[in-house]
Amino acid sequence: MLHKSLIGVIGLCLGGLAPALANAAPAPKPAAHASLNLAGLQKALESGDEDRALAALDEIEQAGSASAAPLVEGVLNRGASSKLLLRAIAVAGALGKESSSGALAPYVNHRTAEVRHAAAVSLTHTKGKVAVQALRDALRGSDPALRGTAADGLGALGAKEAVPDLFAVLPKAVPEAAGAIGTLCSGEECRKFLALLGKLPFDVMESGFLPILLRTGNDVPDGIKLELIERLRRMATPKTNEVLRTALATYPAGGSPKVKSALDAALHGHSVKSDEP
Amino acid sequence: MIHLRSLSFASCAVLLTGCGAASVNSSKGFDNEWQNDSGASIAALEQRLHALPAVPNARVVVGVTDSGLVGSTLDGKSHWVHNGRAASPPMIAGQLVIVAEGDQIVALDASSGSQVWSIDNRGLSLRGAANDGTSSALVLADTHKSLFLGVSASGSSLGSVETSAALGTPAARGGIGFVPWSNQYVSAVDLKSGDEVARLLTREQVSQARNFGGQLYFGEKGLLRFDEKARYASTNQANHVTLPKLNLPGKPDWLGSGVVTGTSAANARTKIRVYAAPSSSANGELTLGGGTIAASYFRVLFGLDAKSADLRWVRSLPADIVGGAAASAGFVLCDANGKVWSLDSNGADAGSLDLGSKVRMCAADTGAQPMPAAAAPAALAPQITQALDALEPDMAEAERYLIAQLGKLEDPLVTKALIDLSSSPRISPELRAETRRLLALRKNGTEYMLSALARHYDFVSGVLLAPPVGPLADALAASNEQRAAPLLAKHLNDPANSADDVAHAARALVKLATAAEYEDLRTFFALYRATADDESLVAAVISCAEAVLRVGGDAGRTVVERASQDPLTQSDVRAALPGVLSKAAPAAAASAPGAAGAAPTLRATRDNPPKSAAAR
Numbered sequence: 029m030l031h032k033s034l035i036g037v038i039g040l041c042l043g044g045l046a047p048a049l050a051n052a053a054p055a056p057k058p059a060a061h062a063s064l065n066l067a068g069l070q071k072a073l074e075s076g077d078e079d080r081a082l083a084a085l086d087e088i089e090q091a092g093s094a095s096a097a098p099l100v101e102g103v104l105n106r107g108a109s110s111k112l113l114l115r116a117i118a119v120a121g122a123l124g125k126e127s128s129s130g131a132l133a134p135y136v137n138h139r140t141a142e143v144r145h146a147a148a149v150s151l152t153h154t155k156g157k158v159a160v161q162a163l164r165d166a167l168r169g170s171d172p173a174l175r176g177t178a179a180d181g182l183g184a185l186g187a188k189e190a191v192p193d194l195f196a197v198l199p200k201a202v203p204e205a206a207g208a209i210g211t212l213c214s215g216e217e218c219r220k221f222l223a224l225l226g227k228l229p230f231d232v233m234e235s236g237f238l239p240i241l242l243r244t245g246n247d248v249p250d251g252i253k254l255e256l257i258e259r260l261r262r263m264a265t266p267k268t269n270e271v272l273r274t275a276l277a278t279y280p281a282g283g284s285p286k287v288k289s290a291l292d293a294a295l296h297g298h299s300v301k302s303d304e305p
Numbered sequence: 306m307i308h309l310r311s312l313s314f315a316s317c318a319v320l321l322t323g324c325g326a327a328s329v330n331s332s333k334g335f336d337n338e339w340q341n342d343s344g345a346s347i348a349a350l351e352q353r354l355h356a357l358p359a360v361p362n363a364r365v366v367v368g369v370t371d372s373g374l375v376g377s378t379l380d381g382k383s384h385w386v387h388n389g390r391a392a393s394p395p396m397i398a399g400q401l402v403i404v405a406e407g408d409q410i411v412a413l414d415a416s417s418g419s420q421v422w423s424i425d426n427r428g429l430s431l432r433g434a435a436n437d438g439t440s441s442a443l444v445l446a447d448t449h450k451s452l453f454l455g456v457s458a459s460g461s462s463l464g465s466v467e468t469s470a471a472l473g474t475p476a477a478r479g480g481i482g483f484v485p486w487s488n489q490y491v492s493a494v495d496l497k498s499g500d501e502v503a504r505l506l507t508r509e510q511v512s513q514a515r516n517f518g519g520q521l522y523f524g525e526k527g528l529l530r531f532d533e534k535a536r537y538a539s540t541n542q543a544n545h546v547t548l549p550k551l552n553l554p555g556k557p558d559w560l561g562s563g564v565v566t567g568t569s570a571a572n573a574r575t576k577i578r579v580y581a582a583p584s585s586s587a588n589g590e591l592t593l594g595g596g597t598i599a600a601s602y603f604r605v606l607f608g609l610d611a612k613s614a615d616l617r618w619v620r621s622l623p624a625d626i627v628g629g630a631a632a633s634a635g636f637v638l639c640d641a642n643g644k645v646w647s648l649d650s651n652g653a654d655a656g657s658l659d660l661g662s663k664v665r666m667c668a669a670d671t672g673a674q675p676m677p678a679a680a681a682p683a684a685l686a687p688q689i690t691q692a693l694d695a696l697e698p699d700m701a702e703a704e705r706y707l708i709a710q711l712g713k714l715e716d717p718l719v720t721k722a723l724i725d726l727s728s729s730p731r732i733s734p735e736l737r738a739e740t741r742r743l744l745a746l747r748k749n750g751t752e753y754m755l756s757a758l759a760r761h762y763d764f765v766s767g768v769l770l771a772p773p774v775g776p777l778a779d780a781l782a783a784s785n786e787q788r789a790a791p792l793l794a795k796h797l798n799d800p801a802n803s804a805d806d807v808a809h810a811a812r813a814l815v816k817l818a819t820a821a822e823y824e825d826l827r828t829f830f831a832l833y834r835a836t837a838d839d840e841s842l843v844a845a846v847i848s849c850a851e852a853v854l855r856v857g858g859d860a861g862r863t864v865v866e867r868a869s870q871d872p873l874t875q876s877d878v879r880a881a882l883p884g885v886l887s888k889a890a891p892a893a894a895a896s897a898p899g900a901a902g903a904a905p906t907l908r909a910t911r912d913n914p915p916k917s918a919a920a921r
Contacts, residue, residue, distance in 0.1 A: 076872040107831035109873045134828050139800045140836065168765045170801040175764060196765045 089119045097123045101131035121150025129154040133162035152181040160187040176204040183208030203232045210239030214247045241275040244282045253287045261294035334492045334501025335468040344536025346503035354479040359519025360438040363415035364672035367395040368664030369569045375660045385418025391569040397670040399436025422460020430566045433474030440496045442475040442482030455496030464499025473563030476514035476521045483514040491523045507538040512563030518673035546583045546591040549614040554702035557600045571627040571666040584633035595634035597650040601626040602703045608652040616710045618652030619688045621695030628667035635676025639667040653679035686718040712743035720750020724757045727773035745776035758792035762801030771801045775809035782813035790817040794825035804841035811848035818852045835873045847881045854889035
């Protein structure tokens with residue numbers, strides 16, 4: 029059985045988003061056939077009647093129409109009750125329009141933890157530079173849970189510029205940063221991550237290994253992957269074996285055959301040597 | 306019984322000068338039936354002794370260790386060790402160091418530590434000892450009785466008087482022992498015969514007779530000088546000196562009660578005490594320590610103005626202060642590590658010694674010499690901050706005192722110190738509140754304030770406490786510091802700040818904000834107008850509305866008007882907004898940047914706001 033955290037990481041690697049994020053903000057549904065009455069919806073959202081406004085948001089989410097995103101952004105820009113805000117934040121995330129990131133971003137700094145968290149999750153769907161900057165700010169903030177969410181989100185958004193910040197928070201009880209680093213690091217950064225093996229607790233770093241091993245582009249040279257495989261093999265713990273087994277089992281078709289062979293060899297107890305410097 | 310009332314001053318003087326002190330009377334002393342002689346006998350004695358050369362105590366420091374005593378002359382030329390188990394504090398008496406050991410009272414040469422004499426303690430504890438240059442005066446006591454005992458230079462017992470009265474710490478001069486008792490008398494007892502030759506009646510508490518620089522003083526809370534005016538002590542006309550009213554941590558004693566037998570280890574009372582020596586100014590006026598006294602509180606030493614008690618300097622030593630002495634100017638203190646610190650009257654280092662081992666307590670005497678003046682010390686503000694750093698977290702009383710002293714100083718560095726303290730996790734919440742209160746009142750150190758406001762909680766770079774935004778906002782608003790506006794506006798939307806701090810920031814922005822802060826203000830207003838869930842946040846939102854109206858032009862007015870009509874706006878906020886709107890002047894013609902036309906989006910991030918993107 030796959031380790032629970034590894035399943036999450038695989039989701040991140042292969043699906044693009046961590047399951048937690050995906051659960052909190054449902055993926056946009058296909059656009060409804062019926063066109064939305066935008067004027068009517070706007071009237072409902074500005075009515076001051078919480079129930080009417082919530083119903084309007086439900087309708088917008090059901091329709092999944094990006095054309096209604098400005099209406100949701102309007103709610104966020106004007107401010108509303110907590111209940112309405114949380115709904116608007118979720119719907120903005122569900123619609124996934126980058127334009128909504130500007131309206132969502134301030135809510136990452138809201139004084140209510142639930143609102144902050146919801147905003148951070150939705151920003152990973154609306155994406156864009158504003159979303160990345162908001163999550164980088166959240167990583168600096170005083171909310172430990174939000175820092176974890178932000179780290180996950182930065183990984184999901186491919187925010188390579190955030191890697192130095194992620195390294196800074198990794199040893200400070202933000203293990204989610206490991207997964208993001210594994211997803212985002214380039215050659216030297218990945219080496220830096222590997223150098224932390226043995227210095228930081230394995231549990232803290234664990235979520236970063238699979239993303240590195242399963243990366244298919246040129247950002248992470250095979251040599252680094254082989255070095256990681258060899259170091260995990262030498263550690264020879266149930267957890268390291270689990271990482272190697274999972275990597276082999278889920279190895280992408282486009283991945284390097286040399287790395288795949290090394291995974292197999294390592295699992296059979298054979299040393300793995302890199303011919304790269 | 307002596308009966309001096311009937312003797313005229315003149316006849317008494319004749320008797321004293323003609324026949325010698327011992328022949329004035331032959332009665333044993335400490336008699337409660339004594340009749341007040343209006344100072345005649347003590348005046349006659351003073352006149353006789355006046356011409357004698359002053360005999361100051363040795364300039365020496367003596368520490369109690371686990372295995373005995375360690376001593377050093379203050380010039381550092383002689384260092385000695387005496388093995389034994391001290392059962393009393395070491396007492397510097399003339400050129401001797403007298404201490405109780407087992408059933409003996411032992412006298413050591415102060416400069417060499419060699420034993421001079423030893424006598425039986427008669428089953429009593431050593432309470433006090435003095436020496437006139439030749440003979441010694443001892444007071445031994447237990448809970449039921451006291452014994453005054455004269456001892457010759459060779460250690461032979463001389464005159465003695467046993468009494469049920471509790472005798473205090475003695476002094477000696479010219480063959481006479483001066484012994485306070487009954488809180489109002491100082492009996493002058495002939496060391497050879499044990500006869501009481503004179504008595505001083507004073508109206509103030511007296512349990513100590515002391516030798517400061519060769520001059521004798523009597524008292525406890527204050528001191529009167531044994532001089533030609535001592536005879537008027539009963540009518541409060543003697544030369545007298547006392548401490549100013551002190552409000553110091555631990556409520557330190559100066560001399561303490563002379564009828565309490567001391568122990569050989571320091572306790573809290575030993576570590577919390579006042580060091581002050583009386584001295585005569587050029588015009589003969591009696592002063593304390595040339596204008597400066599000191600008070601210890603464990604490892605911290607406060608230097609105070611001898612008249613006003615204003616704090617002049619602060620020193621923190623590496624270990625608790627376990628004894629010392631004041632000079633006519635300056636101080637000698639020893640710490641528990643066995644280091645001896647000589648300080649001038651400004652608290653600056655005037656030399657140091659090392660006793661060579663840790664000490665449980667110490668005694669010192671500076672003789673008749675002041676400490677040499679040293680280099681000018683640092684300004685008081687940094688001294689206080691350094692002392693605060695040295696205090697243990699449980700020394701809140703000293704911290705409170707020092708913080709209060711900081712608040713009295715005009716130095717801009719104080720502002721920085723208060724900012725640092727307000728952000729320090731080391732001090733208690735109560736003291737943090739006090740530092741914040743004082744910070745809000747600061748009128749200088751603006752650059753430090755602005756610099757502090759530029760900081761935010763930042764987990765990545767390890768800034769884990771927000772600056773004291775509320776007090777800074779109050780202080781900067783009071784000085785109308787416009788440069789604070791953008792910094793305060795950024796703090797509105799930082800959840801690391803307390804709601805109370807945010808409320809103060811918003812209040813300051815009502816006065817300081819410009820159009821450049823409009824977006825931050827409007828963002829805050831939008832985020833909390835319907836979600837404010839405590840009093841401070843409600844107050845912040847209402848202040849924010851005022852600021853938005855002042856700097857936001859038509860668009861700002863529209864924002865506030867819409868909120869005032871929205872049923873979802875928090876009830877207290879909604880109730881206040883009509884008043885805010887009616888108080889505000891109609892919107893100025895000039896609108897805030899981005900405020901005209903389509904409403905801007907909320908400010909997106911702390912450092913990188915997005916362009917306006919969405920119409921409402």
